[in-house]
Amino acid sequence: MKDLPVDHPTPQKKKTLLFNILFVAGCTAILVFLLKAPPESTKKLPQDANHLQFYSMGKKEAEKYCGACHAPDGQAPLPVGHPPKYRCLFCHKKYK
Numbered sequence: 001m002k003d004l005p006v007d008h009p010t011p012q013k014k015k016t017l018l019f020n021i022l023f024v025a026g027c028t029a030i031l032v033f034l035l036k037a038p039p040e041s042t043k044k045l046p047q048d049a050n051h052l053q054f055y056s057m058g059k060k061e062a063e064k065y066c067g068a069c070h071a072p073d074g075q076a077p078l079p080v081g082h083p084p085k086y087r088c089l090f091c092h093k094k095y096k
């Protein structure tokens with residue numbers, strides 16, 4: 001069996017540099033995703049006739065009323081697989 005040519009330092013180094021750049025870029029992307037995605041992807045408390053009344057209340061007080069419409073048999077039931085649901089407004093924040 002013939003030995004493979006191994007003595008080509010320059011292209012090998014270039015490849016390593018490329019992989020390092022890709023690695024750092026990948027890490028940065030994941031970090032940005034983790035820092036930014038959760039707060040921005042959860043829907044905020046709508047600013048409509050049903051929800052505007054809650055903007056002037058404290059969170060705990062407002063949350064007593066959410067279930068009236070968002071219960072399983074209400075007019076806007078929570079989607080299947082909704083995360084644990086007490087303290088609605090910790091996740092569904094008010095618009096500023």
Ligand code: HEC
Binds near residue numbers: 045050065076088
């Ligand atoms: C009077 C009935 C009613 C009450 C009370 C109510 N909701 Fe809703 N909610 C709705 C209806 C109907 C929809 C679907 C249509 C819409 O987006 O307004 C909805 C939609 C939502 C949505 C999804 C918005 C979107 O962008 O799709 C969120 C989040 C929400 N409500 C949170 C809350 C929270 C938190 C409370 C308690 C503070 C609450 N709701 C109280 C009727 C209500």
Ligand code: HEC
Binds near residue numbers: 082083086088090092
């Ligand atoms: C642990 C965080 C968390 C809590 C607490 C929470 N939710 Fe959600 N809710 C979510 C996530 C995540 C979704 C998926 C859709 C999204 O991004 O809004 C969702 C979806 C919804 C939707 C459907 C939005 C649509 O797609 O139309 C409604 C309505 C809703 N939640 C209402 C409530 C109500 C009312 C409460 C309190 C009883 C509550 N949520 C508590 C995280 C939460």
